[in-house]
Amino acid sequence: MTDSPERGASGVGQTYGYFGALTLLVYLSSPSGYLVDITTSYMLKNNLHATATDVSVFRVLTAIPLFLAFLFGFARDLWNPFGLRDRGYFLIFAPLTAAVFVWMALSHLSYQSLFIGMLLVMAASRFVAAAYQGLLALVSQERLMSGRLSALWQIVSSLPVLAGAFASGWISEHLRTSQTFVLLAVLAGGIGLLGFWKPRAVFTHTYDQPLARGADIVGDIKRLFRHKAIYPAVLLIFMFQFAPGANTPLQYYLTNHLHASDEIYGDFQGIFVASFIPVFFLYGWLCKRVSLRKLLFWGIIITIPQMVPLALIHSATDALWAAAPIGAMGGIAAASLFDLAMRSCPPGLQGTLMMMVESGNLLSTRVGDLLGSKIYTSSPEHGFLYCVIAITVVYALMLPVLLLIPKEILATADGQANPAGDAKVLEELAAS
Numbered sequence: 517m518t519d520s521p522e523r524g525a526s527g528v529g530q531t532y533g534y535f536g537a538l539t540l541l542v543y544l545s546s547p548s549g550y551l552v553d554i555t556t557s558y559m560l561k562n563n564l565h566a567t568a569t570d571v572s573v574f575r576v577l578t579a580i581p582l583f584l585a586f587l588f589g590f591a592r593d594l595w596n597p598f599g600l601r602d603r604g605y606f607l608i609f610a611p612l613t614a615a616v617f618v619w620m621a622l623s624h625l626s627y628q629s630l631f632i633g634m635l636l637v638m639a640a641s642r643f644v645a646a647a648y649q650g651l652l653a654l655v656s657q658e659r660l661m662s663g664r665l666s667a668l669w670q671i672v673s674s675l676p677v678l679a680g681a682f683a684s685g686w687i688s689e690h691l692r693t694s695q696t697f698v699l700l701a702v703l704a705g706g707i708g709l710l711g712f713w714k715p716r717a718v719f720t721h722t723y724d725q726p727l728a729r730g731a732d733i734v735g736d737i738k739r740l741f742r743h744k745a746i747y748p749a750v751l752l753i754f755m756f757q758f759a760p761g762a763n764t765p766l767q768y769y770l771t772n773h774l775h776a777s778d779e780i781y782g783d784f785q786g787i788f789v790a791s792f793i794p795v796f797f798l799y800g801w802l803c804k805r806v807s808l809r810k811l812l813f814w815g816i817i818i819t820i821p822q823m824v825p826l827a828l829i830h831s832a833t834d835a836l837w838a839a840a841p842i843g844a845m846g847g848i849a850a851a852s853l854f855d856l857a858m859r860s861c862p863p864g865l866q867g868t869l870m871m872m873v874e875s876g877n878l879l880s881t882r883v884g885d886l887l888g889s890k891i892y893t894s895s896p897e898h899g900f901l902y903c904v905i906a907i908t909v910v911y912a913l914m915l916p917v918l919l920l921i922p923k924e925i926l927a928t929a930d931g932q933a934n935p936a937g938d939a940k941v942l943e944e945l946a947a948s
Contacts, residue, residue, distance in 0.1 A: 527717035528661075534715045535652060535665065536672050541710065542648050543676040545613065545703035547637045548582060548878055551680030554785070555696055556630065557767070558778060563693075564627055568768045572889040574627075575764075575882050578634040581642050582878040589871025592646040593730055593864060601723055605647035606711030613640040614704040621697035633697075644707060645874065650867030653858040655718060657727045657866070663803025663930030666855040670796045677789045680782075726941055730864025739944060745860035746869055748920040753853050754876035755914050759823065760888025761903025763881070766826070768892070769900050776832035787839035795847025802848075808855055809926035815848030816914050822846050823907040826900070859925050863941050 543549050553575070560566035560574060581588075597604030620633035652669065656662040722728065730736050740746065770776045770784065802811060822845040825838040854873075861869045891906065892899040924936040 528659075530715050530717035531655065531659070531661070531665075532668055534713070534718050535655075535668060538648055538707070538710055539669055539672040540675060541703055541706045542644065543673045544679070545617075545641070545700050545707065546645070546676070547634055547641055548579065549676055549680060551676060552634075552700060554680055554782060556634065557764070559625065559630060559693060560627075562778075563625060564630075566627075568764050568889050568893065569886075572764050572882075572886040574631065576886055578631060578638055579878055579882045580635065581638040582882075583875055585642050585646070585871040585875040585878075586868055587871075588642040588646040589650060589867035589869070590736075590865075592643070592650050592867035592871075593736065594733065600711075602647035602651040603711045603714065605643050606707050609640050609643040609647075610704050610707035610711065613637055613644065614701040614708070616640060617697045617701035617704060621694040621701065625693050641704070642871070646867045646871050649870035649874065651718070651722075653861045653866040653870050654728055655722060656858045657861065658722060658725050660931050660933070662858040663808070663851075663855045664800050666851050666858060667796045667800035667803065669854060670851050671793055671800075674789050674793050674796070678786050680785075727863050727866075736865060736868075739862055740865055740868060743860075743862040743865075743869075743944070744920075745922050745925050746862070746872065748917055749853075749857045749860040749869070750872050750876045751920075752914055752917055753857065753873050754880040755910050755917070756819070756849060756853055757877050757880040758884040758910050759881070759907045760884045760891055761826065761900060761907060762823065763885040763888070765885075765888045765892035765900060765903055769829075770832060770835060773900075774830070774832055774835070776835070780832045780835065784835050784839045787836060788843040791840040791843030792847045792850065795844055796851055799848055799851040803851075803855065803930040805929055807927060807929050808852060808859070811848060812852040812856060812926065813915075813918060815850075815852045816911070816918070819846050819849040819914075820908060820911045822911065823904050827904045855930075856921070856925065859937075860921075863944060 544551060546552065557571050557575075560571050566574070592602070592605065597608055600607070616633060616637040620629070620637075623629040623633065652665060653662075656665040731739065766784070767781045770781050771778060799811070822842055825842055829835045829838060857870065857873045858866075888903045888906075891902045895902065922940075924934065924940060927936065928934045
């Protein structure tokens with residue numbers, strides 16, 4: 517649906533370069549990312565002597581801005597700061613996020629200061645996330661690159677996860693909290709610098725196309741809730757991330773029950789995430805040759821038994837061996853679900869839907885973690901096994917949800933024209 521002159525190989529390379537750099541900085545400094553999340557959980561556990569339930573509650577409460585992320589996305593779709601659209605958000609809210617991290621570095625570590633700081637940085641960073649994800653989805657729709665940009669997104673965002681997973685245990689033991697927060701401030705400030713970059717392949721005519729057009733506030737709200745594709749996209753990602761047992765219960769199971777060191781949990785998460793990456797590269801190749809319908813269906817089939825190996829863990833060594841196959845089994849499903857999310861965005865409301873997806877993603881992670889902690893502590897002997905069973909059942913229930921997805925969303929491979937989908941966009945805009 518675009519006549520952009522930047523659709524050749526050089527334009528694709530420039531698009532990859534821009535979103536690769538932006539993704540890396542966004543996820544390195546994200547307060548919901550592994551580097552911050554795991555490090556703060558160790559601060560709570562080791563410095564402030566919090567229990568597993570205390571850590572889960574902290575994560576849920578500080579994630580309140582994440583649960584309301586669709587409001588930040590809706591603001592992105594309506595507000596045009598400095599006339600720069602998404603770049604304006606990077607120039608305003610990335611430095612603000614950095615300023616909060618600096619305040620945290622200068623504050624005495626306590627539950628109250630950590631809570632207030634994390635809540636503030638969560639809120640400020642949501643505007644950055646809304647602009648980043650809204651722009652990513654818009655470009656993916658206009659350039660017919662949702663599959664390839666989903667793969668790029670997942671590959672690059674895995675690198676900060678790896679850094680956080682492998683480094684968080686070392687950081688908790690060797691760095692002062694102030695040093696950690698100063699590092700995060702520098703990373704957030706880097707996003708602000710990217711706000712000055714305007715590559716042609718990404719921004720030329722991007723906001724002039726039909727897919728970028730919205731209506732007034734009331735009209736946009738009506739269009740959003742009439743857009744049938746949003747519901748299965750949000751629900752499926754919510755279910756995929758609902759893994760009671762994969763976060764706090766696993767951390768406490770390894771360190772308290774199996775008497776492993778703090779670094780073992782980080783190593784497990786690192787291997788788990790690293791094993792996704794080859795599958796994401798495979799998805800980037802497959803998505804141009806296979807329809808999203810097939811990729812999504814078979815990805816979920818493979819994922820259903822993904823967490824079963826966790827039930828067989830009896831030592832730290834077992835956990836590390838299990839991490840690789842567990843991660844690899846979820847790769848196709850993860851990439852195809854975010855591919856689906858980008859394809860499902862209503863015209864002019866990319867920020868809103870992508871932040872709804874993020875809200876569902878993180879709400880599911882936090883609530884699943886809280887529920888998993890409750891299940892884990894309910895039975896000293898079998899609590900962790902019950903967590904694994906719960907995850908498997910939820911994954912199996914994803915299959916019937918696939919029937920709710922509009923057929924035109926799934927019909928094509930990446931890069932293929934979709935006349936039925938284009939007609940739906942024009943019809944929707946005409947009715948608004």
